[in-house]
Amino acid sequence: MITRNNEGNLVYQGDTFKIVLHRYSDPERLNAARNAAIYLGKSDRNNTRRPLSIIKMGHVPEVFRGEYAEFEFIDVTKEVYDHLITYTTRNMRVAGGNRALSSDDFALPSDKVKDPQTVQDAIDNSMWNYKQLLENGETKQVARSAMPIAAKLNPFVYQFNFVTLMSSIFPQRLWEKGAQGNTVKVVNGMWELVRHIDMELWDTVYEYHGEHVVEWKLVQKQLRKSGLTIERFIEAASKLIEQGTIRDDMKLDSVLRRLYGAQKTIW
Structure with missing residues (x-):
């Protein structure tokens, strides 16, 4: 908002x-x-x-x-x-920065988490260790070595x-x-x-x-690599239309991006 x-x-x-x-x-x-x-x-x-x-x-x-x-x-x-x-x-x-200032709270990761409670408990423990160092008189720049990366700056x-x-x-x-x-x-x-x-x-x-441009670059890469012909594409598209995977009224760029432009990540 x-x-x-x-x-x-x-x-x-x-x-x-x-x-x-x-x-x-x-x-x-x-x-x-x-x-x-x-x-x-x-x-x-x-x-x-x-x-x-x-x-x-x-x-x-x-x-x-x-x-x-x-x-x-x-x-x-x-x-x-x-x-x-x-x-x-x-x-x-x-x-x-945390040389002059301290952090008081944290945010949970918003990626896929298998066990949210365990993750929260682990970050809570890290924050507790960090705050203990501060309360025991360590400088902020020393205490920050125990600060979790999830801490809010x-x-x-x-x-x-x-x-x-x-x-x-x-x-x-x-x-x-x-x-x-x-x-x-x-x-x-x-x-x-x-x-x-x-x-x-x-x-x-x-x-x-935008992401459609990123996907289109992947389409071009895949098409050049595979050597796909118009004939083979029409055959493949016809089968996918019969299966209901794509519709015959879809725009061609959307079809190509769906078939050959799927983004992958190494993470």
Whole structure:
């Protein structure tokens, strides 16, 4: 759910965390429009649809690199923090960390869990050990060695440029399989926030970078590897229609992605 706080910032409320969008550099897409006009040698520098055309045509999206979104993450776990910090093309990071601050709570994993109670008990024990070190006078930086990765961190701020969001964070953490559950939830919150600002831009990003694009790349790989002919495909499709696996009124790209574009993960 997205609301506005007292300062007027957009806030995404997750199940165990919260994200505040403090800054979004180009909400009306005017800077990107100017840069796109310069890039293509056009005179109409206020054409805000031109940056979308650059995405659609597959050009290098340099016109967006100077634009950024700045997020404050609240009650996000150490696990998710580690997944976000891997993107070295981020613009900035501001975090107190567990050298200066302590963690007081944790979030359970949202991946498939065989025995939720046992997992919760184990994390509870880790948190108890961590807090015991603090209570016994150990410094925060010493005590954090016993802190579980599920511990919620104190608020921290990341600023990402649009190109990193478009080409790395959203594809790798939302549209490709393999990202861990809590990370997916948090990055989805980031996605919802920027999309709330400029739905047209980010829907265009999805159309040309979303999971259907990932699946289509797998389709191409499988078709080139198998050497499938039209004749063999028609035979296979006919059998699947008879079995009720696919319908004859389905769009061809959906059929191909279902048959040859299934994503797999090594995890």
